[in-house]
Amino acid sequence: MSKAKRVTITDIARLAGVSPGAVSFALNGRPGVSEQTRRRILDIAEQHQWEPSSAARALVGARAGVIGFAVNRPADTLGAEAFFTDLIAGAQSALAEHRIAMQMVLVSSVEEEVATYRRWRSANQVDGVIVIDPRDDDPRLAVLPELAMPAVVIGSRSSEDGQPASIWLDDGQVAHSLFDYLAALGHRSIAYVAGPAEFQHTRLRTEVLQGLSARDVAGEVVSTDSSPAAASDTMRSLLSRPRRPSAVVFDNDVMAIAGLRVAQEMGVSVPADLSIASFDDSVVAGLVHPSLTCITRDTFGLGAAAAGFLLEQIDAPEVLADRVGGLPQLTVRESTAAPR
Amino acid sequence: MSKAKRVTITDIARLAGVSPGAVSFALNGRPGVSEQTRRRILDIAEQHQWEPSSAARALVGARAGVIGFAVNRPADTLGAEAFFTDLIAGAQSALAEHRIAMQMVLVSSVEEEVATYRRWRSANQVDGVIVIDPRDDDPRLAVLPELAMPAVVIGSRSSEDGQPASIWLDDGQVAHSLFDYLAALGHRSIAYVAGPAEFQHTRLRTEVLQGLSARDVAGEVVSTDSSPAAASDTMRSLLSRPRRPSAVVFDNDVMAIAGLRVAQEMGVSVPADLSIASFDDSVVAGLVHPSLTCITRDTFGLGAAAAGFLLEQIDAPEVLADRVGGLPQLTVRESTAAPR
DNA sequence: CTGCGGAACTTAAGCGCTTTAGTGGGAAGG
DNA sequence: CCTTCCCACTAAAGCGCTTAAGTTCCGCAG
Numbered sequence: 001m002s003k004a005k006r007v008t009i010t011d012i013a014r015l016a017g018v019s020p021g022a023v024s025f026a027l028n029g030r031p032g033v034s035e036q037t038r039r040r041i042l043d044i045a046e047q048h049q050w051e052p053s054s055a056a057r058a059l060v061g062a063r064a065g066v067i068g069f070a071v072n073r074p075a076d077t078l079g080a081e082a083f084f085t086d087l088i089a090g091a092q093s094a095l096a097e098h099r100i101a102m103q104m105v106l107v108s109s110v111e112e113e114v115a116t117y118r119r120w121r122s123a124n125q126v127d128g129v130i131v132i133d134p135r136d137d138d139p140r141l142a143v144l145p146e147l148a149m150p151a152v153v154i155g156s157r158s159s160e161d162g163q164p165a166s167i168w169l170d171d172g173q174v175a176h177s178l179f180d181y182l183a184a185l186g187h188r189s190i191a192y193v194a195g196p197a198e199f200q201h202t203r204l205r206t207e208v209l210q211g212l213s214a215r216d217v218a219g220e221v222v223s224t225d226s227s228p229a230a231a232s233d234t235m236r237s238l239l240s241r242p243r244r245p246s247a248v249v250f251d252n253d254v255m256a257i258a259g260l261r262v263a264q265e266m267g268v269s270v271p272a273d274l275s276i277a278s279f280d281d282s283v284v285a286g287l288v289h290p291s292l293t294c295i296t297r298d299t300f301g302l303g304a305a306a307a308g309f310l311l312e313q314i315d316a317p318e319v320l321a322d323r324v325g326g327l328p329q330l331t332v333r334e335s336t337a338a339p340r
Numbered sequence: 341m342s343k344a345k346r347v348t349i350t351d352i353a354r355l356a357g358v359s360p361g362a363v364s365f366a367l368n369g370r371p372g373v374s375e376q377t378r379r380r381i382l383d384i385a386e387q388h389q390w391e392p393s394s395a396a397r398a399l400v401g402a403r404a405g406v407i408g409f410a411v412n413r414p415a416d417t418l419g420a421e422a423f424f425t426d427l428i429a430g431a432q433s434a435l436a437e438h439r440i441a442m443q444m445v446l447v448s449s450v451e452e453e454v455a456t457y458r459r460w461r462s463a464n465q466v467d468g469v470i471v472i473d474p475r476d477d478d479p480r481l482a483v484l485p486e487l488a489m490p491a492v493v494i495g496s497r498s499s500e501d502g503q504p505a506s507i508w509l510d511d512g513q514v515a516h517s518l519f520d521y522l523a524a525l526g527h528r529s530i531a532y533v534a535g536p537a538e539f540q541h542t543r544l545r546t547e548v549l550q551g552l553s554a555r556d557v558a559g560e561v562v563s564t565d566s567s568p569a570a571a572s573d574t575m576r577s578l579l580s581r582p583r584r585p586s587a588v589v590f591d592n593d594v595m596a597i598a599g600l601r602v603a604q605e606m607g608v609s610v611p612a613d614l615s616i617a618s619f620d621d622s623v624v625a626g627l628v629h630p631s632l633t634c635i636t637r638d639t640f641g642l643g644a645a646a647a648g649f650l651l652e653q654i655d656a657p658e659v660l661a662d663r664v665g666g667l668p669q670l671t672v673r674e675s676t677a678a679p680r
Numbered sequence: 681c682t683g684c685g686g687a688a689c690t691t692a693a694g695c696g697c698t699t700t701a702g703t704g705g706g707a708a709g710g
Numbered sequence: 711c712c713t714t715c716c717c718a719c720t721a722a723a724g725c726g727c728t729t730a731a732g733t734t735c736c737g738c739a740g
Contacts, residue, residue, distance in 0.1 A: 006462045008696055019720045024698055034718060053463040055404070056696035058395035059725050066443070075433050075640070079426035080623045082419035089415040092446040101465075103406070103441050106432040122346045123393040124725095125441075228623055257627045264629045283420045283568055284624050287597045289604045300415070348726055359690050364728055374688065396726035399695045464695090 007050045015048070016041045027052060051099075058124045066101045067091075067310060068126035070113045072133065075106050077227060080254045082282040083299055087154075090303025091130065098311060100127075110135075114143050121147045128310045130154065131164065135198045150313045152306050154325065155200060165313055167306050167325040171201040174295055175208035177330045178277060179219075182247045185338045187275065189218045191245040193234050193255060195226040202251070205279070220245065224255075231255035235262040239274075246339035247275040253285040256292050260335070271337035281331060290334030297328040347390045355388070356381045367392060391439075398464045406441045407431075407650060408466035410453045412473065415446050417567060420594045422622040423639055427494075430643025431470065438651060440467075450475075454483050461487045468650045470494065471504065475538045490653045492646050494665065495540060505653055507646050507665040511541040514635055515548035517670045518617060519559075522587045525678045527615065529558045531585040533574050533595060535566040542591070545619070560585065564595075571595035575602040579614075586679035587615040593625040596632050600675065611677035621671060630674030637668040 013020040018037065025032040026041040033041070045051075058064035069091070071084065078084055088104070095102055103126060107113045117140070120126045128150035131140060141163045144151045153166035182190055192209050194202045202223070209219035222238075224230035231250060238245060239262065250256035256278035260270060268274050270290055278285060281294035302325050309323055353360040358377065365372040366381040373381070385391075398404035409431070411424065418424055428444070435442055443466060447453045457480070460466045468490035471480055484491045484504045493506035522530055532549050534542045542563070549559035562578075564570035571590060578585060579602065590596035596618035600610060608614050610630055618625060621634035642665050649663055 006696095009698095010696080020697075021699075021721080022719060025719085028698085032718065037718080051459060051463070053399070053696050054465055055395045055398035055463060056725090057698080059393070059399050059696080059727085060698045061725065062698060064395065075429040078429045079422035079424075079639070085419035085425045088444070089418045089446060092444070093415050096446060101443050101445055103443050104428070104432070105441055106429060106436060118389075119391060123391065123395060125394055228627060254623060254627070257624055261627050261629050261631075283594055284597055284628075287568060287594070287601050288624075288628050289601050291601075299419070346726095349728095350726080360727075361691075361729075362689060365689090368728085370729095372688065377688080393726055396695090397728080399697085399726080400728045401695065402728060 007048050009050075009052065012041065012045050012048065012050050016044050061124060063314075064124055064127050065099065066103050066126045067095065067307070067314075068116075068120050068129040069102055069104045070107050070116045070129065070131075071104065072107045072110060072113050074108075078106075080228065081252055081280065082284075083252070083280060086299035087132075087303035087306075090300035090305075091307035092303075093300070094304040094307035094311070100311065102307075110139055114140055117143060117147060117149060121149055128152075128314045130306050130310060134166070134200050136200060136203070148317075150310060150317055152310045152313065154302065154306050165309065165322060167302065167309060167323050169201070169297075169302075169325050169328070171204040172208060174279070174297075174328045175205040177328075178249060178279065178295055179209050179212055179217075181330055181332070182249070182275065182277065182336065183212055183215055183217050185247075185275070185336065187245075187247040187339055188216060189220075189243070189245040189247070191220045191222065191238055191248045193222050193224060193231055193248060193250045193259065195224065195251045197223045205251075224251075226251060226255065228254050228258035231258040232262050235259040236266070239263065239266050239268055244268075244274070247277070247336070250276070250278045252280040253278045253282045253292065253294065256294075256335075257284065257288055260288065260290075260292070271335050273340070275336040275339070277336055286331075286333060293333045293336040294331050295328050296331040298326045301326050347388050349390075349392065352381065352385050352388065352390050356384050401464060403654075404464055404467050405439065406443050406466045407435065407647070407654075408456075408460050408469040409442055409444045410447050410456045410469065410471075411444065412447050412450060412453050414448075418446075420568065421592055421620065422624075423592070423620060426639035427472075427643035427646075430640035430645075431647035432643075433640070434644040434647035434651070440651065442647075450479060454480055457483060457487060457489060461489055468492075468654045470646050470650060474506070474540050476540060476543070488657075490650060490657055492650045492653065494642065494646050505649065505662060507642065507649060507663050509541070509637075509642075509665050509668070511544040512548060514619070514637075514668045515545040517668075518589060518619065518635055519549050519552055519557075521670055521672070522589070522615065522617070522676065523552055523555055523557050525587075525615070525676065527585075527587040527679055528556055529560075529583070529585040529587070531560045531562065531578055531588045533562050533564060533571055533588060533590045533599065535564065535591045537563045545591075564591075566591060566595065568594050568598035571598040572602050575599040576606070579603065579606050579608055584608075584614070587617070587676070590616070590618045592620040593618045593622045593632065593634065596634075596675075597624065597628055600628065600630075600632070611675050613680070615676040615679070617676055626671075626673060633673045633676040634671050635668050636671040638666045641666050 009020045009023050013023045022033050026038040054065040131153045134153050134155035144164045145162050151164035153164050206221050222234050263270050277293040279295050281296040285292040285294050349360045349363050353363045362373050363381050366378040394405040471493045474493050474495035481503045485502050491504035493504050546561050562574050603610050617633040619635050621636040625632040625634050
């Protein structure tokens with residue numbers, strides 16, 4: 001097992017009969033070499049399958065060729081939602097063609113997440129980061145600009161000045177399309193089984209539901225930790241009441257499926273006696289019986305958009321205009337109907 | 341936004357009144373510094389929140405502090421199965437304490453995967469890789485040793501000499517526990533809706549099923565691309581026959597849920613008229629109605645074990661003994677029963 | 681008292697790249 | 711014919727670390 005000698009910029013330079021500097025210029029598309037020479041160099045590089053060492057690049061303070069993604073969620077519940085994997089897969093698809101890698105790390109608190117960003121910055125380990133689950137008064141949103149770390153936030157909104165650019169999910173509109181639909185069906189008592197209250201989208205959705213009181217719709221919000229177990233418990237207590245809600249909306253598809261099961265166990269017929277819907281879609285949501293009415297978002301596309309946006313920003317840190325991420329749609333399936 | 345000057349090994353050396361080399365020795369636990377000095381250096385480092393730049397380390401050929409994970413599956417179906425996310429989450433949990441990051445990249449062919457490994461090696465970008473879905477005659481298994489790239493294979497078996505170490509999932513036993521269970525219930529006609537035939541586990545499971553003919557069990561295998569759509573189609577044609585199988589086993593939970601739905605649509609009662617089971621468990625598998633009998637594997641633990649094993653191997657490349665990864669168990673739920 | 685071995689450090693080279701400050705030569709301008 | 715300028719390119723200095731090859735110095739055997 002001889003130590004495979006790697007080809008370096010010097011080798012390419014020698015082969016092309018130029019200096020390593022010239023190769024660097026050619027590679028990075030900067031002036032200093034003639035078009036003809038550039039082509040020759042690039043050809044030789046390709047022919048010898050040479051790619052610049054990302055370590056060396058990162059060391060001199062140029063691009064690391066990596067973007068970072070710190071996920072702050074309990075590790076064991078990550079797999080339950082398809083959201084992450086879809087998001088990651090989408091981001092990857094956008095990164096792959098640019099030969100950019102994604103570094104993922106699980107953290108267990110916002111503080112740890114911030115520390116991770118600092119570490120990444122000081123070692124020049126990543127060129128930018130994707131941030132999810134923005135909170136009200138989010139420390140991360142202050143740290144990132146301070147570190148001059150390109151970032152894109154996927155979430156409800158941001159856009160105070162000096163905050164990282166964000167892909168803005170119009171959670172208000174999303175909430176409207178679902179809750180309004182239920183109201184229009186005739187539901188006058190709607191329960192919303194939400195995730196942790198500190199997430200911005202939870203607050204937004206809650207506000208929309210409560211705004212429906214103007215239309216004689218009684219909305220009730222239950223905060224949970226987003227676990228299926230919590231969803232089951234909540235559902236059980238909701239259905240044990242003398243006056244049940246006629247529709248229950250869950251924050252994500254797994255919770256909704258858990259809720260659905262409870263309803264079935266308790267002999268409550270869906271959608272005849274109870275409508276169920278979810279703010280997240282997934283393959284299984286359309287596969288269970290009855291299939292679930294959901295807000296369908298192109299999570300894959302969202303990940304791709306976020307990654308693309310991030311790359312743009314790494315290239316031109318000035319441009320900070322927010323973006324709207326895809327248009328979520330209401331997918332009506334079998335689990336919702338007019339109340340009796 | 342002044343350019344935040346980063347603290348380097350030289351700063352720490354100066355503060356400790358030693359040379360950078362000494363700091364390096366202290367940091368990496370090698371001889372050359374007294375225990376007393378080592379402590380002092382380490383204290384100062386911590387106090388100034390210094391961590392060595394992984395780029396610089398990687399450049400000199402030492403550890404990159406990153407392990408790689410190239411996933412060769414269609415991007416859009418990744419999210420459907422919880423398997424990946426769980427695996428990744430588990431790996432992360434094992435890596436986090438060692439401050440090792442994981443780099444993930446999606447590839448679309450084995451060739452691309454191999455190319456990725458080569459690139460990683462030549463840029464010293466990762467210290468080792470996790471490989472999944474071993475195939476018969478797998479080119480990856482030959483390339484990795486050639487690259488001297490530490491690797492652990494998660495899969496059915498490997499262990500020809502000169503192949504990377506593997507965490508061995510006893511798919512034979514797994515298949516036995518499920519198929520035997522069904523046979524014991526009295527099923528004499530079992531269909532197995534499998535994934536792509538080139539995966540080793542597919543073959544192993546198939547063999548086990550066919551071995552059951554000795555017990556008068558007629559086994560039938562249908563290869564698919566693992567998509568829920570294929571599962572639905574297969575299920576429909578299976579149930580349209582004059583003589584239906586009395587039990588259908590799916591390669592993963594999403595497929596099983598898709599199959600379940602088809603049965604329900606066609607008015608076939610599960611488990612009274614038909615038993616359904618899956619080789620993969622997930623949260624939702626226990627949540628659908630009827631809940632699914634599954635092989636339950638601690639995927640999270642598997643990821644953690646794989647990552648840990650990989651780290652060991654990076655430290656001591658000689659030790660190559662295979663490992664057995666967790667003990668999968670049969671989780672009997674509502675979807676299986678004795679045939680009429 | 682000499683010599684020698686080893687522990688505790690220091691020196692300095694070098695990993696593969698980027699980048700700033702040149703250098704040389706040809707074309708344009710006087 | 712000489713100057714000036716620009717273009718295409720070279721030279722060389724690092725980036726932050728590791729490591730092989732010293733250098734000191736101290737204790738101890740002879």
